[in-house]
Amino acid sequence: MGYSNRSFSLSMTRLLLNELVVLGLIFASTPAQCVTDSSDVQALQVMYTSLNSPSKLTNWKTNGGDPCGESWEGVTCEGSAVVSLDISGLGLSGTMGYLLSDLMSLKTLDLSNNNLHDTIPYQLPPNVTSVNLAGNxxxxxxxxxxxxxxxxTYLNVSHNMLSLSVGDYFANLARLGTLDLSFNNFSGDLPLSFSSLSNLSTLYMQNNQLTGSLNVLSGLSLTTLNVAKNHFNGSIPQELFSIPTFIYDGNSFTNEPSPPGRSHNKHNSGSGGHTSPGSDGQSSDSDNGLSAGIIVGIVLGSLLLLLVAVLAFVFCIRKNKRKVSGARASRANLSVSTGNVHTETQEQRVKNVAAVVDLKPLQAEPVMVERMSKNGSLNRMKSPITATSYTVASLQTATNSFSQEYLIGEGSLGRVYKAEFPNGKTMAIKKIDNAALSLQEEDNFLEAISSMSRLRHPNIVTLAGYCAEHGQRLLVYEYIGNGSLHDMLHFSDDGSKMLSWNARVRVALGTARALEYLHEVCLPSVVHRNFKSANILLDEELNPHLSDCGLAALTPNTERQVSTQMVGSFGYSAPEFALSGVYTVKSDVYSFGVVMLELLTGRKPLDSSRVRSEQSLVRWATPQLHDIDALAKMVDPALNGMYPVKSLSRFADIIALCVQPEPEFRPPMSEVVQALVRLVQRASVVKRRSSDESGFSYRTPDHEIIDMSF
Incomplete structure (x- = not known):
């Protein structure tokens, strides 16, 4: 028994040795596997291509390679993950690429002091702690x-050409310690979410076009604040004078002189103040000291200013107490007018706030406004309303009493008029039909306005104002003067207004970003419910602006919905809505896919003039989206074959995902945006003519189409 066991053991040992030898030979003949995480590799490869494959990035490759194992220039790894990317000051050109969000382990991103251009990518590494994009x-x-x-914890985008308002994106960035927005072209007021930056110690905003007050900064624990050379106005909050380094020259503040006993850099936009030495290197005699009379005057003046400030503070406290007492005494009979709502809103915007309201990126302390309904009950709504309150008289004047000549459109809630105001500004007025809203919806009108007025996105039509007096309900929007996508695709007889393929892709991407904002940035999500090409307005540069966002809160009553909205939108409606009336964000995704089909084919969603099998665009087109030959026959004839075949195929793939009959299989809009961005980025690496920025394509000798607009 012992012998047989020993023999069995020897046999097993030989067998294992043989297996190990075979495995060793296999591994020896197999190429070395990539050490770096595959998603990190792909993200860096895309970046390398977007940077025009510069030789300065040693060891980088457009295909293959191992960033961690091969020590790619500027790349630092921990294990198989890329944790730091520092390629600053190398004179790099191009763009940042579209897959940065795949760098899940990246903590430090430094691309500063290069020549990078275009916009900052929509998606950045999600878990990064330090981002430096300065000097591009x-x-x-x-x-x-x-x-x-x-x-x-650190964000620096200084010395670029960034513009528009500083987005209200800072509510959840409690760890941010340094923020540098200086030397750009930012405009507008400071975002209210700045008040949530509890750990912010250093804030640079000098040399921009910023306006409004600094009140939102008064509760922060700053050690350095530079707001020089902007267009700020009003009074500097007293709390800011306690900041060790506070630079504020080049604005229009009403209380610029520093409080007694402190020295602030009013006239120096650098890091600190300085003395003026004499010719011999020492301070001149006239600067050695101040006379006793001047010192006494300064002291007495300072004490007087301090006394005035204290008295003003006490007066404000007592005045506010009287307001509160008066409000409590008269609350039973309170009826707040729209003018008062607007005044209270403006006062509330300058408070230091931290409470989260309905929309995640836009924070403000909710103001409870009471409004007497027609049935005598007292309703409460959340404020503020950031839109301007207009009178009926002013809107009548601007539209010539809503005359037919000013009529520019009609929707499910009422007609839309062009309005020309005395100051030269042109707006669009949606005059809501009284029959379109029930009593309950009327009571919620101001609350709906409160939500709509806080939607801010470059691809969403801004609600600039409203009117709610004398039984009238009107919405005042920014005016987009180039018509709707629907009209340009289906009713444009002017050949000069024909949309090129590149322009169509831009429209799809812009509207996708608008829906992504509504669905995934706003909290709770905003469902559009009426997404169609007629609600996509185009400006003079053919940039899309989605209209009627947030109007789902003012749903038309059943009769009007059937008679107008359903007839006009049936071709865009998702199957689940047509069958059960259930409408979600995924229903918006389906409608978006239908609009993409319009862009691809130039056809209407429903067209009774066509043969029966082609009347429904989705039913006709969907089976052909993956057939390249059939796809070529589906393309809008107005394009005259001027489109890149690969771009067309990828565009069709996105459509197929969006118009799937099962809602759960449709992608979220963030994935649609990323797919469209990838389509654009792939096109952008093709050589383009610098003299042509019109968004049109041209044929090359080998019949490929070069994209000109990205």
Whole structure:
């Protein structure tokens, strides 16, 4: 028994040795596997291509390679993960690429002091702690993805060409310690979410076009604040004078002189003040000291200013107490007019707030406004309403009493008029039909306005004002003067207005970003419910602006919905809505897919003039989306074959995902945006003519189509 066991053991040992030898030979003949995480590799490869494959990035490759194992220039790894990317000051050109969000382990991103251009990518590494993009040529504005980067401690985008308002993206960035927005073209007021930056110690905003007050900064624990050379106005909050380094020259503040006993850099936009030495290197005699009379005058003047400030503070406290007492005494009979709502809103905007309201990126302390309904009950609504309150008389004047000549459209809630105001400004007025809203919806009108007025996105038509007096309910929007996508695709007889393929892709991407904002940035999500090409307005540069956002809160009553909205939107409606009336964000995704089909084919969603099998665009087109030959026959004839075949195929793939009959299989809009961005980025690496920025394509000798607009 012992012998047989020993023999069995020897046999097993030989067998294992043989297996190990075979495995060793296999591994020896197999190429070395990539050490770096595959998603990190792909993200860096895309970046390398977007940077025009510069030789300065040693060891980098467009295909293959191992960033961690091969020590790619500027790349630092921990294990198989890329944790730091520092390629600053190398004179790099191009763009940042579209897959940065795949760098899930990246903590430090430094691309500063290069020649990078275009916009900052919509998606940045989500878990990064330090981002430095200073000293480049980035344009556009800050990306919304910053709002979700909760680990961020350092953000520097200074010395670029960023513009528009500083987005209200900072509510969740409690760890942010340094923020540098200086030397750009930012405009507008400071975002209210700045008040949530509890750990912010250093804030640079000098040399921009910023306006409004600094009140939102008064509760922060700053050690350095530079707001020089902007257009700020009003009174500097007294709390800011306690900041050790506070630079504020070049604005229009009403209380610029520093409080007694402190020295602030009013006239120096650098890091600190300085003395003026004499010719011999010492201070001149006239600067050695101040006379006793001047010192006494300064002291007495300072004491007087301090006394006035204290008295003003006490007066404000007593005045506020009287307001509160008076409000409590008269609350039973309170009826708040729209003018008062607007005044209270403006006062509330300057408070230091931290409470979260309905929309995640836009924070403000809710103001409870009471409003007497027609049945005598007292209703409460959340405020503020950031839109301007207009009178009926002013809107009548601007539209010539809503005359037919000013009529520019009609929707499910009423007609839309062009309005020309005395100051030269042109707006669009939606005059809501009284029969379109029930009593309950009327009571909720101001609350709906409160939500709509806080939607801010470059691809969403801004609600600038409203009117709610004398039984009238009107909405005042910014005016987009180039008509709707629906009209340009289906009713344009002017050949000069024909949309090129590149322009169509831009429209799809812009509207996708608008829906992504509504669905995934706003909290709770905003469902559009009426997404169609007629609600996509185009400006003079053919940039899309989605209209009627937030109007789902003012749903038409059943009769009007059937008679107008359903007839006009049936071709866009998702199957689940047509069958059960259930409408979700995924229903918006389906409608978006239908609009993409319009862009691809130039056909209407429903067209009774066609043969029966082609009347429904989705039913006719869907089976052909993956057939390249059939796809070529589906393309809008107005394009005259001027489109890149690969771009067309990828565009069709996105459509197929969006118009799936099962809602759960449709992608979220963030994935649609990323797919369209990838389509654009792939096109952008093709050589383009610098003299042509019109968004049109041209044929090359080998019949490929070069994209000109990205």
């Amino acid at each position: 040529n980035f344009s556009g504005n800050l990306p919304y993805s910053i709002s979700a980067m909760i680990t961020l």
